[in-house]
Amino acid sequence: MGQIIGKNHVEIVEKQKKQKIETKSKVIQNMKIAIELEEFSDFMCIVGEDEEEFPVHKVILSLRSAYFDDYFKENKVSKQKSFPDVTPEIFEKVLEWIYSGKVSFAFDEVDEITQACHDFQLNSLTELIQYRIPQEGRRNNDEKDEDIEDEEDSDLDAQIFDFNERNSMRFGSAINNPQYSDIKFIVEGQEVFAHRVFLAARSKYYQAVFMSGMRECREDEIVAPLVTHNSFLAMLAFLYTGEVDYSRVDNVCDLLTLSDKLIMNDLKLHTELVIAQNFTQENFFMLFPFADQYNADWLKNFIVKIAIQNKHLKTRNQIRKSYEEMPQNYRRQLDRLTRF
Numbered sequence: 563m564g565q566i567i568g569k570n571h572v573e574i575v576e577k578q579k580k581q582k583i584e585t586k587s588k589v590i591q592n593m594k595i596a597i598e599l600e601e602f603s604d605f606m607c608i609v610g611e612d613e614e615e616f617p618v619h620k621v622i623l624s625l626r627s628a629y630f631d632d633y634f635k636e637n638k639v640s641k642q643k644s645f646p647d648v649t650p651e652i653f654e655k656v657l658e659w660i661y662s663g664k665v666s667f668a669f670d671e672v673d674e675i676t677q678a679c680h681d682f683q684l685n686s687l688t689e690l691i692q693y694r695i696p697q698e699g700r701r702n703n704d705e706k707d708e709d710i711e712d713e714e715d716s717d718l719d720a721q722i723f724d725f726n727e728r729n730s731m732r733f734g735s736a737i738n739n740p741q742y743s744d745i746k747f748i749v750e751g752q753e754v755f756a757h758r759v760f761l762a763a764r765s766k767y768y769q770a771v772f773m774s775g776m777r778e779c780r781e782d783e784i785v786a787p788l789v790t791h792n793s794f795l796a797m798l799a800f801l802y803t804g805e806v807d808y809s810r811v812d813n814v815c816d817l818l819t820l821s822d823k824l825i826m827n828d829l830k831l832h833t834e835l836v837i838a839q840n841f842t843q844e845n846f847f848m849l850f851p852f853a854d855q856y857n858a859d860w861l862k863n864f865i866v867k868i869a870i871q872n873k874h875l876k877t878r879n880q881i882r883k884s885y886e887e888m889p890q891n892y893r894r895q896l897d898r899l900t901r902f
Contacts, residue, residue, distance in 0.1 A: 570868065571839070578835050585804040585828055589764070593662045596622065596763035601773060602744065603759075605634075606642035607653065614650040616657065619759045621742035625732045626660040628683035634742075652678050659687050734803045736760070738795060746783045750791045756798060764801040767824040793817045800829045808836055815852060822856040834861040841868065847884040851892045869900040 596619070603617035623630035633643070645653065652674045659665040665687065667675050672691060679688045736742075736757060743755035761768035786794055793816045796806050806829070811817055814836050821830040837849065838861060846868065853862035872881070885893065 570864075570871075574835055574838055581828070581831055581835070582804075585832070588828060589804040590662045590664050592763045593622075594658065596759050597657055597661050599759050599762055602757075602762065604742070604744070605640075608642060608644040609646075609648055609653045610650045611646060612650075613644070613646075616650075616653060618657065619742075619757070621736055621757050622661055622733075622759065624742065625736060626684075628685075629681065648678060648681070649674065656682060656684070656687075659684065665690075733760070734799065734805075737798050737802050744782070747794065748783065748785045749789060749794045752791050754786075754791070754794060754798070760802050765824055765826060767826070789820050790816055793820055797821070797824070797826070797829065800826070800832065806832060814840075818858060819856055822858070830856075830858060831860055834858050834864075837861060838864050843881050844884055846881065847888050847896070850896055851889060854892065854895075866896070866899045869896065873900070 599619075600617040603619055605618050605620050605623070607616040607618055608614070609616055620630075620634050624634050625631075634640075637643075648656075652671065655665050655667055655671075655675065656678050663686075676688070676691055678684070679691065738755050740755045743757055745756050745758050745761070747754040747756060758768075758772050762772050763769075790812055792810055792812050796808075796811045796817055797820055800806050806817075808814060814833050818830055818833040818837065821827075821833060834853075841849075846865070850862065850865050852858070853865060885896075888896070
């Protein structure tokens with residue numbers, strides 16, 4: 563790999579670091595969308611004196627709140643619960659935290675938020691409030707000191723991101739877990755349990771399928787052909803957590819193919835970067851048609867870049883053989899781009 567990739571290895575690593583941050587941010591935004599996916603809710607919270615209704619999803623509340631986890635275990639057939647002592651405004655912020663791991667609130671809402679944290683056993687949010695109160699107090703005492711404000715904002719963002727890391731790890735425990743599952747896939751003859759709320763929130767493909775009136779949106783079991791069991795589980799892991807354990811993936815190219823089919827561009831880039839790290843003189847050019855076929859634009863452009871940088875190696879048997887084994891139309895396309 564060293565001869566082919568060379569100094570570009572650093573570029574790949576930096577791209578991976580940047581993409582990890584962007585993916586985590588996208589997970590947060592997608593899970594905020596999940597709050598609005600009432601079609602897949604399986605529980606109703608009735609909040610405040612006016613009894614405002616909040617459709618929610620048991621799988622998410624049980625993963626993020628010890629209170630709800632205990633309640634659902636003890637009341638398995640319950641479909642709703644009233645919370646008259648919580649205002650809808652505060653409960654909405656509680657849900658935002660439970661679903662996305664991120665929340666904003668005014669300084670004068672601290673007491674109500676703190677009480678809600680106690681009631682719903684949201685220890686991580688309690689930690690955030692304890693962190694933020696002194697920051698807010700110092701801001702109020704010295705609003706003119708912009709440098710301090712900027713530094714404090716940076717610290718707060720880091721704290722929120724840390725909580726989001728823990729948030730995604732909790733969501734990971736729901737992968738292939740039959741508890742609260744409302745959809746089952748059959749992959750290579752094996753059952754894989756999932757939750758429509760995660761799939762629809764994180765994948766435009768699944769959102770379209772489940773909300774389109776297609777057969778799949780009504781059935782509780784879907785056969786997933788032309789994909790390996792491990793690749794399907796890796797795809798689910800990315801949907802639920804934004805992470806993939808590639809040591810459990812039999813064929814990374816299969817995962818890229820799946821990501822293209824499901825229109826998961828963030829997972830596709832994730833796999834493109836892993837594939838690029840494993841370039842060899844034998845597979846280097848053969849990946850060019852594959853990248854083109856499955857719309858892996860970053861990988862395709864990276865191959866062109868490496869080809870241009872390694873023109874001096876074109877007479878090497880392994881590289882030349884890899885080049886000549888490509889279909890003729892791809893050789894012509896690559897020749898136009900690189901004059902290899």
